[in-house]
Amino acid sequence: MSSQIPVKQIDPNPDASNNNKPETVELYASRKKIYVKEVKGLFQRIRFFSLLGLMGMYFLFCWITVNGQPLIHFDLPAREFHLFGATFFPKDFILLSGMLIISAFGLFFVTTLFGRVWCGYTCPQTVWTFIFMWVEERIEGSRNKRMKLDKALNSPEKVIKKSLKHAAWLAIALATGLTFVGYFYPIRELAVDLVTFDANGWAYFWVAFFTVATYMNAGWMREQVCLYMCPYARFQSVMFDPNTRVVSYDPIRGEPRGGRKKSASKEELGLGDCIDCGLCVQVCPTGIDIRDGLQYECIGCALCIDACDSVMDKMNYPRGLIRYTTENELEGKTSKLLRPRTFGYGAVLGLMIGAIVFTLTTRVAAELDVLRDRGALFNYNGRGLIENSYTLKIANLSEVPQTYQLSVTGLETLNLTTRKEVSVDSGEHLSVPAVVEVDPEVITETNNSITFRLHSLTDNTVTVETESRFVGPSQ
Incomplete structure (x- = not known):
């Protein structure tokens, strides 16, 4: 439901009439579906x-195994x-913290140079949205056909499409x-367990959750995610200069805009290069007009650049009326x-990259x-040697x-009397008791430094x- 407020109108001639009624202004407008025109x-x-x-990386990496x-x-x-x-x-x-810091500063660094190229080319929301739009174009047809199909009454053709x-x-x-x-539950097992109903409930829940989230975000919400849910659109201006x-859009070159024949002289008509075809608006996935200047809704996808360049080619005008450029x-x-x-x-x-x-x-x-x-500083064994006990993790x-x-090294005659070889499985944490002995004749201090060495065979x-x-008796 949209909210409305009355706006009082000022009558320039109040004595003439007292029948003026307040005008209503819409505070909230319902979303208008954006039909994106395909462009190359x-x-x-x-x-x-x-x-x-x-x-390719996303869908293949979870299937690849190493050892x-x-x-x-x-x-x-x-x-x-x-x-x-x-x-x-x-x-x-x-390390994870470092990687997140690298990702953040990498994004900031690229944004200061090239704006929202991350949003336009690599953001998951953009990537999946473009995939969904490509599917929509293949099944329902061009922009005009999709618009007509949505306005048409239900028919077998519409239902099928x-x-x-x-x-x-x-x-x-x-x-x-x-x-x-599949990145959390080995996908080869997951695929089989889901079909045979051997997977646990959480596996079904998360598969369903991300299925619905992808379907809604890329199929239905689309630009709404970029405009209202993504914080990057809001704080990007802090990194712009x-x-x-x-x-x-280059207004100096493009204005004043106006339609004309290809053979007409823009100089004689007093017009700029923009023929006001509106193609840049029709291809925009967020529905903005780039000619209105920089807007937070722009995701830097460059669809409007390709569309405008195609028009400039047809008109035999130089490319670049809309382009990647700077304010300066x-x-x-x-x-x-x-x-x-x-x-x-x-x-x-x-x-940060160097540190990682x-x-x-x-x-x-x-x-x-x-x-x-x-529990004991040291012990004498049956051979008169001094022993210290340890636990090796x-x-x-x-x-x-x-x-x-x-x-173990560090003192002469130092010897490890317990097992000297141990096998440990991948990812296993093993506790191994160890006893070290030494001849009391070589002990010169109560507290001696020794070094345990672990070498993989x-x-x-x-x-x-x-x-x-290594602790021994006081001298």
């Missing part, structure tokens, strides 16, 4: 390949996260939901690519924690089972050392 061009080819790559382990698998019950052959655990949360479209949308949404859950390259360039000023804000975002981005790369390259796929038995962070060799590149203390 350079930027649409770029989007096609970006969409192909992103969709029997999915390429990407978030195993929440086991608290293990398998990514591209490496296993991470909750203690590696700092609408049913096919929504069936195709639901199939894509189901594949999306199944794939998403006169040097940010965004989709813009439109005003005839010099545009700067690098500026303090860009350097700031770039510096933070570079530092360093952490990942120096990360060892094993852990060794040494806990000294504090060994974690295998690799994707395959490992056999490790244990050793399966993978020679994996070696971990941890310091501990």
Whole structure:
């Protein structure tokens, strides 16, 4: 229901008549469906390949396995996260934080340079919306045909086309939901368990949830998600400046706009290059007119650029009436690519990437924690040697089972009397009791530094050392 308020009209001649009635003004307008016209061009080819790559990665990565382990698998019950052959655990949360910071500053950095190119080419909402629009175009026809079909009375043809479209949308949404859950529940098992009803209730719930969410967001809500639900559209202006390259209409070249024949001279007619065809509005997925200037609804998809360029080609006018440009360039000023804000975002981005790369390259796929038995400082064994007891906490962070060799150094005659080899499954955390002995003749201090060493016999590149203390009698 729309709200209305009365607006009092001021009568320029109040003595003439007292019969003026208040006028009603609509505060809220109902949504008008946007019929997007299909257009081809350079930027649409770029989007096609970006969409192909992103969709290929999304739908294929969950099926690829490395050493029997999915390429990407978030195993929440086991608290293990398998990514591209490496296993991470909750203690590696700092890496996730770093990746999120990199993503945020990467987005800020790109936005200061090129505006909302993320929204136009790689945002999931944009990607799935364009897929759904492509399906709609194939089944229901061109923009004009879709408009006529929606206005027409129900008929067998209309019912069939609408049913096919929504069936195709639901199939894509189901594949999306199944794939998403497949990153948390191995998809080869998930596909079988769902069909045989062996999957747990949560699996069915989340597949259904993401199916419905995809169907509603990309099929029904579309631009409403970008306009009202996405916060990026609201705070993007904070990162814009006169040097940010965004989709813009050139009013100096285009105005005054007006229709004309191809053979007519725009100079004689006193018109600019814009022939006021409205094609830039018809192709816009958010329904705006780019000629009205920069608007928060613009997602930088460049559909209007390709549409306008096609018109300019037909009129034999130069391309670029609508183009990626900056405010400074439109005003005839010099545009700067690098500026303090860009350097700031770039510096933070570079530092974070460097820190994450360093952490990942120096990360060892094993852990060794040494806990000294504090119940007794030391003991003498039957051979007169001094013993200390420890508990070794060994974690295998690799994707395959490992056999490790244990050793200890730091004092002469130091010897590990318990088992020196231990096998640990992938992702397993194992506690191993250890007893270390030494000849009392070599003890010169009460508290001595020793080092436990864990070396993988399966993978020679994996070696971990941890310091501990060996306690002996006071001298």
